[in-house]
Structure formats: structure tokens, C-alpha cells
Amino acid sequence: MKEETSLYSGQFNPGDNISCALRGHEDYRSPSVYAPKLPSVSVRLSGEITEGSSVTLNCSSDANPAANYTWYKKNVNPDLQPLSKDPQLVFISIQSSDSGEYYCTTENQLGKRTSEYIFIDVKCE
Template sequence: MCESVSVLMSGSGVIVEGDSVTLNCISDSNPPALNFSWFKGGTIVGSGRIYNISKISSDDSGEYKCKSINEHGEKYSDNVTLNVMYPPRNVSVLINGSGVIVEGDSVTLNCISDSNPPDLNFSWFKENETSAVGSGQSFSALQSGRFYCQAHNQHGSQRSDAVTVTVKGRLVILYISIGGVCGAAVIITMLVIW
């Protein structure tokens, strides 16, 4: 029977998307193990003493273990966790409201993304301007324009598509109100005179 079974992983430290990872099933048994199986969670994913994942992706993250079999029985190794790191992706901007605001007010933009580890920082830009106009996951836009965010972690960055913010002047609304009041006053005056 197998006395002990363990998994040795090639390399050490951080596993980044695109890397190659090799898992080696180490078995101490007499007679030597002849059959090895590999599992991710409860699903069998391979056979043989060595299990290789080339160009690893985030979908490969999970718990792995091997099963060693000889003529006297079988034994599983402890789980080994593969935690695959990757740069931000699916970066987008959510507008809190319609994106149309009155002069003097603001609209909140939120930067959403998927990454591992979670994004360390966010930068906000106005289209056709080179300097950032803000930072942080949320940004308050006070002026008209097209804005986008860029999400960063230590493995890379990605920018969102731009969203449009439109600022309507308060004076237009004031003129409409004053115009309505003045129009009513003129009509009332004409009726009184008539």
C-alpha cells in the first residue's frame, strides 16, 4: 500500500496567467505505484505521475490532488491550491443616474473590473486629455465630456470605453421659468384691460 503521497509544484511564488505549471505526484510505496490520477475538485483531469498545464488561465484556478495506486491499494495526496493571477479585464463605467446633470451638480461614475488580485488603483481620464482628472473607484464628473477609467494591478492595466456626461445650464431653466411667469402676467394684464 502507498505510505505517503504528495504533490510537488514546479517553480514557486506567484502563478500568472500564461505561465506553465507542472505538478509532480510523489509516492512512497512498496511495491512502487504504477498508476496515478489527477483531480481538480472532484473531477478527474489527467493521469500519469506528472500533470502539466501550459499557458495557464484563471479557469485553471482551484484545488488539485493526485491519487497513487499500487497492487495493495490507493491513496490521495493533500490538496494543492493553484491561484492564478491576472491583470484587469472587462473594465467598464457605470453611471449613477442618466448622465445628464444641471450645471453646478455632479454625476457619480463607478469603475468596475475583474482582476486577481483585485485592482490596486483606478485613474480617470477625459477623452482627448493626457492628464488624469481623478483617481479612485468612484469619480464625480462636474462638466460635460466623455470620460473613461483605467484599472491597474501589478500584472497590468486596462481601460474602459468612454461614457458621455452632459451638463445643462441652469440659466436655460431659469429663462423658461421666467418666460412662463412673464407670459402669464401679460395674458392676465390683457384680460384685465379687455
């Protein structure tokens, strides 16, 4: 069996989908790999956020290979411990000191993206 390799040495743009195929079999491409798409953030709650309530922030992004997620709070040094390395940031008993703007990053071997900020306003009971 003859082995053949091919190397691409150009640049890829952040939105590119990359796949390969054997010469002569271009209809049978490999699955695409790509950097994370712009992550979207959402909050799961019903009504106002009050102290002591449970709040979950969700971050989602399409990526292949799968992205790693990291949550941060705006104006807090990101070199310190991130808040979470999961797609969700969970507050079991949120406090007024947790009020502020949060964002997530998604990263794989092909790139890194940062979400918009989501504002959380925790009301005192």
C-alpha cells in the first residue's frame, strides 16, 4: 500500500472550515474542523434575581474540535482564577456582591473567541 502525505502551509481565517479528501475522492471529505464561533451567553431564571436565589449563566459556541469554556467577571483580573471552566456558571445562592457583567471565552486548537457581556443585577430581599 502506497502512503502519501500532503502539507498545507498557508494561513486560515477565523471563520474557515477546514477538511481534507484523498485526491480523486473529493466527494468523501473528512469532517470539517473550525475555530469556535462567537459564543452566546444567556441566563436561566424566572423573574427578578434576588439574593439567595439560584442562577445559571450558559455559554454556548459551535466548534470542532469541541471548545473549552472559561467564565470571567468584567473588571476582575483575568489572570486570577477564572470563575468556571464549564459551559455553565452556577450561583447556588447568589449575593448582591455578585452583581456585575460576566463573559465567557471559548477556545480550541484553531482559535479563541470572547462573548458579549451579560449583566446580572441582584436585588436585596
